[in-house]
Amino acid sequence: MSEPALGPSPALPEIAPHYDLGVEEPRLSQGSSQLEFARTCEVIARYFPGPPADVLDIGGGPGVYACWLARQGYRVQLVDAMPLHVEQARRASARQPDYPLAATAVGDARRLDDADQSADAVLLMGPLYHLTERSDRLAAWREARRVLRPGGIVLAAAISRFASTLDGLRMAAFDDPAFATIAERDLRDGQHRNPTDDPRYFTTAYFHHPDELASEAGEAGLRHELTLGVEGPGWFLQNFDDWWSDVGRRDRLLKVARAVESEPSLLGLSAHLLTLARK
16 A cells, blocks of 8 residues: 655644754764663663554654664554655665554644554654643643553653753853853743754754653643653763763663663753653
8 A cells, every 4th residue: 555645744834944954864873862762762662562562653753763663563653744754764664674664644743643542552752842832742642642542651752951951061052152042941941942053953842841741641631650861861971972882881871871760850861751651
């Protein structure tokens, strides 16, 4: 069966130019994002039902996690707001013909086309930080709940309220007054805005305080079970690539991240957070 034609993007118009640069497809294979990918896969493997469960990857981007899950034996459908990402996911699926994605489509996390109770697990990996209004984030949570079967789980990703401040120190970005202004607003209200042309400063987003995720999931009718820090402090390393290329050091980075993943006082040190909630 052929894939449906790609329609227009439902993403905020200021977000599309950032992702149209193609920055997302290689991201998880570069720098400290490799730690993010490895740790997220660990958490998925720890909590997801076993294959061949039905997984809906909402905001799945170019399909890095979706294709990884398909290789584990899951039936995976991917939805993303960016037509470029969906096309990239289709190409990635074609490169693993023995483990293809079940379906890919452009869609809106707040208004999914999927049927009620059609998934055993949902990944919500991008929408929570690109839906800047709480009402829109709750709509995405509620749609995730709607498509889940009873007992199913949502694993949702968020960017930490403190990510810009910490990353700015790591990159020496505070030498740029424009970045300092961005980071100050992030700390004040979580509303991340980038008025520059520098893609390193990301795009329009909402950065969560770790305490907010449980209340959002609960208000959407889900039972919050845990919120974890993804990277721990390892992503601060200036010589990260040297550490990651050394198997022993890589194992130590992962061990540290696991050791502090659920410590409430350290959650905000991770650039990314993962929240598990159940229907």
